[in-house]
Amino acid sequence: MSTDASVRPTTRALRLVMAAVVLAVAACGSGSPTGGAAPTSAPRVTVTVFAASSLTEAFNELGKRYGAVSPNVKVAFDFESSSDLARKIDDGAPADVFVSADQPTMDKVVSAGNASAPRIVARNRLELLMARGNPKALTGLGDLVKPGVVFVLCAPEVPCGRLGALALQQTGVTAEPASLEPNVKAVVSRVTSGEADAGVVYVTDAKAAGASAEGVDIAVAGDPALEVVYPAAVVRQSTHPDDARRFVDFVLSPDGQAVLRQFGFRGQ
């Protein structure tokens, strides 16, 4: 396909690229970390927490605070939809703690024998998120049927999608969502990027989105079917069950609960 004249420059370019790659790999692989040596003699433990994506900001902060009080423990997170995380745990993923965004997903993992003794660590409420400035002047779920309004929900197997659909059903809104996103942060992205006019998320996601979006509380508070709870449990295949339990204890402690409230969650 290429002419003779163009082969040589291409080969030369290829050699340059390969040399650069080799150098980069050598640079990354060599050398030990400089700076302060490890302060304690205890071995460094990593606690892997699988947490629902709505917990991203709050739990990142909790991980930092926990690292300060227990220096030999490092907390690593995997934030995805609770349903995705549940599937990974059932497939044997190396998690220590699982924090789900609803009870049914946790119940599925517990009844499969992969987690035990869940404890509720936080609560949340649903919110309707709109783009900054609320250009379509939406005041609540009822306005979603207005012509030309594009809104998105989480997929029905994801907790916030199940609750969002339930909230729509209970308010009698029959409008169809334009898309069913794989997790709640994807819904936030659709709204803040301007692709959708509104999306059903949690109060904490609206708070985390800050100035790039506005929110309206979905006034179905007090309805037990729409209550958002976050049960946390130690995973069966955890290699550090004691450290895992201590992290959950920290989340339940007054310090941990204060962090959660700072991000807009309600305490357990």
Place this chain on the structure above:
Amino acid sequence: MRRGRRPWPSAVVVALAALGSAFLVLPLAGLFWRAPWTGLVDDLTSSEARTALRLSLVTSLGATAVAAVLGIPLAWVLARFTFPGRRLVRALALLPLVLPPVVGGVALLLAFGRRGLLGAWLLEWFGIRLPFTTAGAIVAEAFVAMPFLVITAEAAFRNVDRRYEDAAATLGARPATVFRRVTLPLVGPALGAGAVLAWARALGEFGATITFAGNTPGRTQTVPLQVFLALESGRPGLAIALSLVLLLVCLAVLVGLRDQWLGPLRRS
């Protein structure tokens, strides 16, 4: 390839070759091994599977049509004319081949989304909206599939013996007639192969589709999206069943086109 007796390759080469085949074959074998044969027909004839299969057929054929209408003229121009920036245009035409599909999806949003470069204008002047629509799914699939058609078509146009075209011209045929009655029949098989490859690629597209077109059953939830979400909703049986269908389609395409694969590669 020379016939006649050749020495066997060394044991190391044979071992590595065997490992290489195993690496590629084992996952596919696993798919067949774990397929839920008993529930397979039920899964595949369920209404959701049929909706996704029908939608995938529509979008992949649509994407192939778009790729053909836009890609064949582009390949013709690249093959027959020299102009400043030709190398750049060819590189851009082939970019979706190496671009991560989800990046393609993000780029499409920035170009054709509601606030996109072209999208805002399309919406305001023509009321055309692409994200979250079947047309959007077709655009996403065409974006990733077009390079396959452009590559094959360009190679085919280059390999046409120009003397046939010149002879037709001296006999009085106009350029359009030459193209229609001399060039096209000569490149037909290659174009067909390119179209089939593009179709298979469009059928299997996931990242660009879910990012640009979103996920709505019946409108944008193609088979790959449904496989992903079936896994998430705890329905691995449906996921495996649909995966088998896609796998068999791809195998059929590759086996059917094996002569076309080797032909152009040997010539260039």
